[in-house]
Amino acid sequence: MKQEIGLLVVFLLVFLYDTFMPQRAGKALPVVSTVLLLLATAAGFCSHCLGTATSTEAFAGMYATSPVVCAIKSILNIGAVIVLLQSISWSGSDHMAVRRGEFYELLLVTLFGMYLMISARHFLLFVIGLECASLPLAAMVAFDKRHYESHEAAVKYILTAVFSSAVFMMGISFVYGLAGSLYFGNIYAALSAGTHSLMLTLAVAFVIAGMGFKLSLVPFHLWTADVYQGAPTSVTSYLSVISKGAAAFSFLVILAQVFGSLYSDVWEWMLYALIILTITVGNLFAIRQTNMKRFLAFSSISQAGYIMLGIEAFNTMGLTAMMYYILVYIFSNLAAFGVIGAIERASGKVDMTDYRGLSKTNPRLAFSMMLAMFSLAGIPPFAGFFSKFFIFTGAINQGSVAIYVLVLIALINTIISLYYYLLVVKAMYISADEPVVGTFRSSISERLGLWITVGGVMLLGIASCVYTWIFDLGEISPLAAYFV
Amino acid sequence: MEIKAIMLLVPALIMFCCGVYGFITRRNMIAILISLELMLNAVDINFAVFNRYLWPDAMEGMFFTLFAIAIAAAETALAIAIIINLYRSAKNIDVRDLNKLKY
């Protein structure tokens, strides 16, 4: 609960600052919010690290927290701080002056919604969290009023999001009809006792569809690319990492704590199919993209497929590997978005063809981008390699022959993904054409953000303590009781 | 004759399907929002029916419906804001003209 309260306090402070401080001080708002969120993150992280976090429930089991939950929230917080850091320059620009505060407020609310999703043990709370995490995002997507794409993206996002939540709630209604409760614990008990009806299967499918929407699993992903492309870059980076990370974890929570008993009968195979589709289709689309944001959208779709492997494994190792994957993914993707954002701000270019010769004009940015790409592609010694290796290891821990096949398919897909990640590297380093983007100096906040993310990309894997920390938490996670 | 749960669920389901149909076929974004309202409403009815017929002891379904109505209201408000915003910039709210972002 502490983290939520901390977050709400930050929200209120930002709100009050935005409302009552004079116009001139508004310039400082981005920094203030970043620092505040950083403080909240640190506080939450420390309260966990100091050992005060235990597995507790509140509101009669409607809300639960545990060290793992605290950890994932901390991870999301760190990501959010980086996103804020990287957005300082963008939101400091003049056209943002009138809605600078709102950006931070909405972002904090969505983060709060994600916290609720993660901690909710009751479907009503969960749905509220889900909406909290997605509706304000629609507004954020529409933030760039100067561009038509931003509006289009926002419309597409809100329409599909509402449709998806309708389907999701339909699924929940079926579950409710079958189990008679919306508390996760009660449903789990009812479902493990009762027989599996067809209605339940459909309910699971709808729930997976609803969550698949947030995670952009194929075929529920179609909104992703359009929205990522149209949204302001900071929002895109937020959408692609934080929102996805939260959704993945809460997805696992639902699948384990609600449908855990149906693993081998029902949703193992659903996920199996979805993972194959997600990774493959995401990759196939990514090959042809030239808009960097759209490109990363498809890349993030296929990354979501890899994240799902951790869920498919349905064991502690899968859980920890998934969390680690999310962490690494946050850093790698944010490094990429940091570069994209900096270049977009300086020159307005977001196309891959504009990146030609970047290594000559902006070697450091190019280098950061390359490391990010390598990490996303899973090249050692960068963190992405470790996360990918661990997620495969975790998946195979499940043991069935089918999972070997699944992992093999995923592995073959890594080759396709390597191809398109290398396309970016090729554009920056190999293409012999005249550079499009001139040399420029990125702002301090952008550089700081890049230093942090690139540092993370380089160190998160090699420094084994990170994974070990997550693993130790995973061992004592309440989720472990639900795994087969 | 008794009014069984299914007798209410099926009309609700039809309502939901109409919503789906409307979403997919209508071109006006407001009409699409209307279709979405149908779908959400169908879900609400479902909850209420399940609660009343199958699990009358607690009021979970009813409360869910209650909150869902609030959520639907919020969604609609925000969606309309966004649509109007788009209308201002594009002077058009035909959903099929939303095709700048594709492939």
Add this chain to the structure above:
Amino acid sequence: MFSNILIWFVVIPLLMLAGLALCRDIKQIRAVAVAGSIALVGLSVKLLVDYLAIRAAGNTDPMLFTGSWTWFAPLHINLAIGVDGISVAMILLSAIIVFAGSFASWTIPQPKAFFLWLILLSTGVFGFFISIDLFTMFMFYEVALIPMYLLIGVWGSGRKEYSAMKLTLMLMGGSAFLMLGLIGIYYHSAPAGQSLTWNILEIVRNNSISHGWQCFLFPMTFVGFGVLGAMFPFHTWSPDGHASAPTAVSMLHAGVLMKLGGYGCFRVAIYLMPHAANELAWIFLVLTGISVVYGAFSACVQTDLKYINAYSSVSHCGLVLFAILMLNTTAMTGAIMQMLSHGLMTALFFALIGMIYGRTHTRDIRAMGGLMKIMPYLSVCYVIAGMASLGLPGLSGFVAEMTIFVGSFQHADVFHRTFTIVACCSIVITAVYILRVVGKLLFGPVQDKHHLELTDATWWERLSTVTLILCVAAIGCFPNFFSNLIRFTFSPDIFAVLGMN
């Protein structure tokens, strides 16, 4: 940790990277590269001496200089290192080729970035050879692969973008299979109830991979490494890749990187899954047997120097895998000798081709001729490399091939012996294509009058080639030294431990 000599094989390249980062001009970069590579050569010689001393003292452990430091405790991943004769030989080879490669890229453009990637590549190579933990091994393996992309893409020539991409994707494709195989091995590395391990020695000791799983995991790992070892039909990255790569990269790639494949095939696929190896060897024998002859035949009609050499590499590396699959001491020893030999002579070849290309700006043998008159030093070196390649006694190729042929022919099975004879045929075809090139390129009248103005080798080029020639000759003249170094690993005791005949 740093008291273990092996760690320094990774630390020195890392220090070189750090040093490079501080460099300001090309002189400093050269100084770092040369100092580092000399240090590596020195270190590997010291390792060799120490290794032999310990062995001479009667130590019969399978691995020496072992050390293990926990890395990812929950997954039982350790930084486990250790070497046996094969690894020592491979490390020596790598050090020499890195040394020669540094000199061969003396005047490369953008030297800083080039050496950065080159050294990263060698870090991977050394790390791979010292690792006995499957995870770290795999990690270093991939570390070694990826710099290839940029090295070829940025500094290459011709269809470099296509080639670089193809090479990277195909090798990574192999490593996809490999990764699955390794994880599979991990989960069967210990009997039920015991903690799992990635450590090769422990896996061998546990001997708990069931027969069925072996038959599944063996092809995975063998194909995975085999792609890098240019096994038919996964060799097609090799001609394109080599043709486009810059000199030092071709040297390192053909000289060292392709050896990772053969080494891995033995160290992982066969060493850990001997039963499956025994049972399934015939499939791969057919493939590698085809490689050997097929590569040689293909090389006969190529007109690009690098293509010729790349196909020749396919043939020679095919012989490595071929011999490894024979599963007997002599043939496997021969395989490692062939790895050494091919590494050195193919590096020499690529170095020379690079030097010739740097002067004539063409690699088409039809456009050149009579170079012997124009650049006698390089031409003589080329002839020597050619002679080594076609197996002239006194140079390394002969001893390696003969060890392989004799060893393979000791196999009790007629099938294996028949295939050995097929493989033997390659020595004739090799002679055909080598002499074809030598005849067209070096001998005969000068084709292009402009070539008459070209100069012979510079001192750094001489140093690079002389180093390699000396090594080739050393193996060729004193094979027993190397053979004994290697043979210990393949001693019958170890085959017995593995449960092989």
Add this chain to the structure above:
Amino acid sequence: MESVGSIILYTIVALAMVVFSVLAVTTRKILRAATYLLFTLFAAACVYFMLDYEFLGAVQIAVYAGGIVVLFVFSILLTTHPGRNSEPLASKSRVLGAVASVAMLLVAGYALVSRCALFVAKPALETPTMQQIGESMMSTSEGGYLLPFEAISVLLLACIIGGVVIARKR
């Protein structure tokens, strides 16, 4: 056994729900669609009344019929030129829509029908009083909804902020 009146009521309500929702999504005049939606929402409110959830029915009428539909009407007036019908639907999109909705109907309908437990009559129940509802809303024990209540207030606040910032001219 239900009273004849309730059966008649049920028939009317069910028919209204189905007919008006079909009309809402098929009519070519957008304002009419909003009107049909209103009728459908009323029908839904009737269902809640039939289920003895009077509070819910009241909320439905107040929020949905009173709030949302008005919102719709305003936005329709803002965004459409009066008297202009929407263009006739392309047959392709009609087919797609029909396929999706029929598939949904079949699959979900089959899932519902196959569930025997749904063929039950309404058990007797006292209408939940406002006090019960209010207490549950503010309670933190099992069946209490304080937390969602607070959470949804944050959501609504966020939506207000979002709506404002989007709708603002600049």
Add this chain to the structure above:
Amino acid sequence: MDATLPILILAIPLGMFLVLGLAGCKMSHKLAGTLGCLGMGTTLVLAYYTAFTYFFSGSPEFVDAAGNRLQALIFNQTWLAFTDNLVIRLGFLLDPISAMMLVVITTISFMVHLYSMGYMRDHHGVYEHGFQRFYAFLSLFSFSMLGLVVATNIFQMYIFWELVGASSYLLIGFYYVKPSAVSASKKAFIVTRFADLGFLIGILILSYYTGTFNFTELTSAPVEGLAGVFQISESTAAGVKSVFESSATPVFMGASVLTWALVLIFMGGMGKSAMLPLHIWLPDAMEGPTPVSALIHAATMVVAGVYLVARLFPLYLMEVSALEFVTWVGALTALYAAIVACTQIDIKRVLAFSTISQIAFMMVSLGVARPEMHEGLGYMASMFHLFTHAMFKALLFLGAGALIHAIGSNDYTEMHGLRKYMPITHWTFLIGCLAIAGIIPFSGFFSKDEILSSCLGNSTVIYVWMSLVAGLTAFYMFRLYYLIFWWKEHKVHEGHHAPHDQPWTMSLPLIILAAISLVAGFIPFGKFVTWNGKSYDFMAHFDWSVAAVSLFVAVVAIAIATVMYRKENPLPEKMRAAMPGLWKWAHHRFYWDELYMFITHRIIFDGICRPIAWFDRHIIDGTMDAFATITNKASRAIKPLQSGQVQLYVWWYLLGALALGGITMLCLL
């Protein structure tokens, strides 16, 4: 015997090669030449000393109490151990044939070194380009050839076998700017390499079944003190034979494994010794400098095949069918080469075909040798002929070299009537011709007579056949002789000096060799070289009737040649017109080269290599590229999915969800 001197015999040429090869370009031509000659001279002395010690010292190392000559391992150093038994050793085996070969090689080599000092410079005394390189290669060749003959095991032999091949390659291609020389060197190497493949496989088979490479173990009893160490004992023969008979596949395609092994090993010999059908490289090899032809392609390297069979002779005895194969290959080659030699106009080619023919004589002689007949006379005869042939053929080649050097052409039509201008060359050349024709008392007479005797002992057919070839030999040699030195007056071209005899460095070797050819026949070879080490008096097997017949044949042949070619006359033209078909075929060497050209270019290159290269680029690589293409195609195919239409997005969404649920439902039903 102390190992120092034998080691020096090998080490000096090797050292000379390294010194001249690495530092040659830094030293003057004269110094290089002198160094080379000195080195070879030293080697010559050492080799003579060693051979002398072996034959005459009577040390128990070399001769047992009964007077049988023994095989002595002077040293035997492990070089590469494959297994405990299969070990390549580098050693020095001294026995009658290796001692004899030491003498032959060093003699000829020294002569050639000396001769080249004069030959490898033009008329103005300017040394040829690459003179130092030439001496380096000569040293390399000498080293390799010496290593070959003293090999203690078959693998050592193979090693040096390859090395002589390589040095031969380098020397043939000495004039590397000449395309014909380049292609000749390539041809020589590849053809012999192909033959060596057979040799290698033979070694593999032999070593697989016997478990050893060592000659001593392969060919003699393991226990000393038996009747003769050199003699194959019954027990060993039985032992080796039993190995072959008990093995799993003793028979392959109708012949025993041992036969196959021996035939394959002989294939190596066929390549080096230019037996039919692997002979095609030798005539082309004449592109090399003439001293090289004398040394390598007449006297030493080309007899390596003979030496190989002789070395393994006891093994061959176990499989008579292999020996018969040797015989018939030899007989065919002899006749073929003799016929072709009659029609060539290039003097070096004539000599080359004559060499092929003479080596075939040696092969036949080995093939017909049987211990039960004249105590294996054929073996001795073969070695004897090897010795004498080396001398007179080197003489002939060096003489030809002198002619070529004087005239500047290989073609005898440019020569004619040179006897007055170059008397030394003329007389020495004549001695050579008489020797090869087998005229008493020249050396060739004796050795050839022994061969014919042993043929007669084996089969009359072979005897008649070989006698005919001997007659042809006399004919074509004298045809050559007359066409060079008689026929008509020499025409001195304007602006050229009249041809004259060469400096002493070239004449001296001619005279020495002529002297040897004159007297070598009287060496009692049977005392020194026999197949089992037992000496015998060679006159004991001297068959005067055979000698008379062969002498008669030779004289008749010479007479015919004299009639036809002594003076310019139309007879040769008439002969040619009388048998146009035969002449044409013989002149074109029976179209072997064209056949090989067809096989290599049309079948191997166009029929195998190119299709494979095409297959690799288009099918294998195409498959790999197809993965990429398919991926790209798939990517393009699913592009409409991302249509930008939000309604289609939800359509897919819903259908996806329903499919997910529906299919799982179906599965659960």
